[in-house]
């Protein structure tokens with residue numbers, strides 16, 4: 001069977017090739033970035049600035065530049081301890097960041113599990129439970145604790 005491709009068809013094939021080329025470059029870049037992030041653990045301040053500040057604001061008050069685009073205001077992260085009787089709710093906060101929140105809220109608060117993928121360490125809860133936890137998640141939660149009013 002003979003199939004003749006018109007100029008239009010050729011243009012389509014060409015643009016598909018361009019997309020594939022772009023995707024492979026993107027993938028290569030991602031692999032290099034992933035390899036880099038393995039060695040150097042980031043500080044809590046850096047993790048916060050890179051992943052949270054756009055919505056929650058520089059000081060955690062819920063006033064980041066993205067606020068206007070969201071249907072729900074980002075939480076004021078400076079009030080987490082106050083809302084919990086003066087005790088910073090570390091475990092609850094880590095669970096929320098890690099992405100175990102209700103499905104209907106997924107669209108609002110992105111899941112940071114992959115971003116915070118880091119070596120697991122044992123984190124000991126107030127009641128003595130020992131929970132294997134990504135170290136970057138603990139670092140970030142400790143940083144949030146320093147932002148409390």
Ligand code: HEC
Pocket residue numbers: 047048051052053054055056066070072073074075077093096097105108109110112140
């Ligand atoms: C795209 C905007 C956006 C980004 C980025 C974002 N958040 Fe949020 N966050 C929200 C919104 C909106 C809410 C409140 C609604 C909800 O619960 O989903 C929220 C809620 C929270 C809560 C729950 C607060 C409470 O009162 O229980 C915590 C904790 C939190 N964010 C921490 C973080 C951390 C830490 C990061 C960075 C790793 C982050 N957020 C990044 C939008 C964002």
